[in-house]
Amino acid sequence: MDVNKPTLQEKLTRLRMSFLSQMPARLDKAQQQFSALSDDWDSHASQAVDLHRFFHSIKGTASSFGFTDLAHLAGEGETIMLALIETQDSTEAATQIAPLGSLLSAMKQQLKQLQSHTSSDNGTQSAPSFEMEQFESNLIAGKRKALIYICDDEPEQVSQLGYQLHCFGYSIEFFTDTLSFREAVMKRRPDAVIMDVYFPNGSTAGTDELARLSQVIGEALPAIVLSGYGDFEARLGAVRAGCMAYFTKPARALDLAAKLDELLEGDSREEQLRILVVDDEPEVAAYHSLILQEAGMSVRQLHDPSGILDALQQFNPDLVLADMYMPRCTGVELAAIVRQLPEYVSLPIVYLSSETNRQKQFSAMQVGVEGFITKPVVPEELVAAVVLRAERMRTLRALMSRDSLTGLYNHTSTTEMLHTSLAQAMRLEENLVVVMLDLDNFKAINDLHGHMAGDQVLIALSRILRHRLRSSDIIGRYGGEEFALLLKGVTPGYAEKLVNQLREDFSNIAFTAGKARFNCTFSAGISCYPDYTHADSLRLAADRALYQAKNQGRNQVVVSRPKHD
Ligand SMILES: Nc1nc2c(ncn2[C@@H]2O[C@H](COP(=O)(O)OP(=O)(O)OP(=O)(O)O)[C@@H](O)[C@H]2O)c(=O)[nH]1
Numbered sequence: 198m199d200v201n202k203p204t205l206q207e208k209l210t211r212l213r214m215s216f217l218s219q220m221p222a223r224l225d226k227a228q229q230q231f232s233a234l235s236d237d238w239d240s241h242a243s244q245a246v247d248l249h250r251f252f253h254s255i256k257g258t259a260s261s262f263g264f265t266d267l268a269h270l271a272g273e274g275e276t277i278m279l280a281l282i283e284t285q286d287s288t289e290a291a292t293q294i295a296p297l298g299s300l301l302s303a304m305k306q307q308l309k310q311l312q313s314h315t316s317s318d319n320g321t322q323s324a325p326s327f328e329m330e331q332f333e334s335n336l337i338a339g340k341r342k343a344l345i346y347i348c349d350d351e352p353e354q355v356s357q358l359g360y361q362l363h364c365f366g367y368s369i370e371f372f373t374d375t376l377s378f379r380e381a382v383m384k385r386r387p388d389a390v391i392m393d394v395y396f397p398n399g400s401t402a403g404t405d406e407l408a409r410l411s412q413v414i415g416e417a418l419p420a421i422v423l424s425g426y427g428d429f430e431a432r433l434g435a436v437r438a439g440c441m442a443y444f445t446k447p448a449r450a451l452d453l454a455a456k457l458d459e460l461l462e463g464d465s466r467e468e469q470l471r472i473l474v475v476d477d478e479p480e481v482a483a484y485h486s487l488i489l490q491e492a493g494m495s496v497r498q499l500h501d502p503s504g505i506l507d508a509l510q511q512f513n514p515d516l517v518l519a520d521m522y523m524p525r526c527t528g529v530e531l532a533a534i535v536r537q538l539p540e541y542v543s544l545p546i547v548y549l550s551s552e553t554n555r556q557k558q559f560s561a562m563q564v565g566v567e568g569f570i571t572k573p574v575v576p577e578e579l580v581a582a583v584v585l586r587a588e589r590m591r592t593l594r595a596l597m598s599r600d601s602l603t604g605l606y607n608h609t610s611t612t613e614m615l616h617t618s619l620a621q622a623m624r625l626e627e628n629l630v631v632v633m634l635d636l637d638n639f640k641a642i643n644d645l646h647g648h649m650a651g652d653q654v655l656i657a658l659s660r661i662l663r664h665r666l667r668s669s670d671i672i673g674r675y676g677g678e679e680f681a682l683l684l685k686g687v688t689p690g691y692a693e694k695l696v697n698q699l700r701e702d703f704s705n706i707a708f709t710a711g712k713a714r715f716n717c718t719f720s721a722g723i724s725c726y727p728d729y730t731h732a733d734s735l736r737l738a739a740d741r742a743l744y745q746a747k748n749q750g751r752n753q754v755v756v757s758r759p760k761h762d
Pocket residue numbers: 602635636637638639640641643647648649650651652655676677678747751
């Protein structure tokens with residue numbers, strides 16, 4: 198762990214302090230509004246709504262931050278103001294508002310106490326009543342190249358396999374004996390292990406070592422057995438050591454890569470869930486964002502609901518988490534605006550509010566929102582509620598936009614993304630590289646080795662692309678054996694180098710079909726914005742470059758040099 202990096206607890210404490218530091222000014226303003234309304238309700242009636250909002254928002258924020266007494270006082274103020282606004286009797290109002298004077302004093306008193314506690318705790322006072330530390334320890338690990346340890350006493354048998362796994366995008370380290378393997382695990386935990394069974398120091402030394410290690414470190418390492426033997430004893434040893442899969446030699450790198458991906462929680466390139474948090478209170482938005490970010494989600498905050506259209510277009514969220522009461526427009530109105538847009542009719546919207554009135558919650562949901570989460574939220578529950586709905590959205594979207602064989606974006610969505618990525622590149626004034634990539638002589642592979650062997654090649658290429666490109670890059674299966682890549686913010690020269698490296702690595706992957714072994718290559722054409730400024734011209738330029746690569750003998754990359762757009 199990076200000791201200089203603030204922990205979740207420290208970040209939350211900062212937010213809470215920031216909230217407290219703004220309270221005196223907000224209380225002063227509330228005091229002025231209260232005095233004005235007490236003096237002359239009719240002339241200042243519009244301020245009543247503001248004062249109600251003040252109490253409502255302090256109730257929600259204070260409870261989120263665990264300042265329960267302050268939240269309770271604000272809740273009393275909210276009730277008084279609501280009754281006053283609803284009765285609309287200005288003669289009664291002046292007397293009914295009187296208790297707010299002592300309530301505001303009590304809030305100031307409470308604030309002083311909180312400030313002295315928080316500063317004497319040196320900023321480390323524990324946040325809300327829930328188990329933040331436990332939540333922190335359950336966080337999803339960040340993304341990086343997965344580290345795989347291969348332990349086999351006959352390195353020559355696995356070196357080729359290791360090399361091919363490296364081509365798929367894994368970081369590989371080899372060990373030839375169980376002792377050095379154990380030492381390495383104790384120093385740095387791998388993401389997964391590929392372990393032989395038989396070693397000179399014992400016929401089941403490999404799986405015995407895994408079993409021993411799992412006792413020492415308290416959990417089984419994600420492990421695959423790769424053994425020359427497939428007998429019952431060896432398999433039983435693997436099961437008892439908690440191994441997830443068993444392969445006998447010789448194993449195909451593609452099959453091992455598929456199993457490793459499965460072990461490493463499915464698709465290691467799975468994009469983060471994108472959540473748009475709409476709340477006019479910056480600290481509250483930051484607080485909820487922090488919880489969702491720490492759980493591995495990508496979060497954007499929007500404090501002014503009028504920015505919703507741009508935020509939807511630019512961020513393309515999987516879910517919107519919106520406050521219900523905001524000054525410019527309410528959460529209900531916001532949801533109705535989103536629902537006016539055909540492309541967002543199924544986007545999940547969840548309200549996050551301290552509104553506890555069931556009737557109000559119910560009518561707020563009539564505009565087609567997915568749920569209602571009441572503040573203060575327990576982080577685990579917020580994450581669970583958001584993930585559940587956002588993932589459902591992802592699944593639906595994937596069915597519509599992904600190719601079923603490779604899981605990559607299909608032709609339609611790749612074309613759409615070319616347009617949106619180009620618009621984004623123009624806005625950010627950064628490059629956008631388009632790569633059209635086509636397998637060489639693929640028809641011959643199908644004809645010689647069968648359609649299923651051809652499918653394995655397509656899957657292998659898509660796997661390499663997913664492993665090796667950044668999650669911000671777009672990878673599409675543009676046609677049968679044609680792929681399109683959209684690489685953001687890179688130069689054509691960098692893209693050429695990258696694609697050439699991919700081309701070389703891919704050409705080294707050995708495929709098998711029955712007894713036959715074969716390799717496959719691809720050719721690629723590259724074009725770049727701003728050299729070309731229209732989606733069609735970008736794609737056509739990359740296509741022309743690809744055509745040139747094919748004509749020049751295949752297995753090469755050509756960059757389009759523009760004459761005119
Ligand atoms: N196995 C398999 N083959 C496919 C799939 N989609 C398209 N193909 C095949 O891809 C082959 C493409 O052949 P061609 O367009 O002649 O190109 P090529 O043989 O790769 O030759 P060049 O592109 O000129 O190097 C055809 O045989 C298609 O049947 C698929 O999903 N699976």
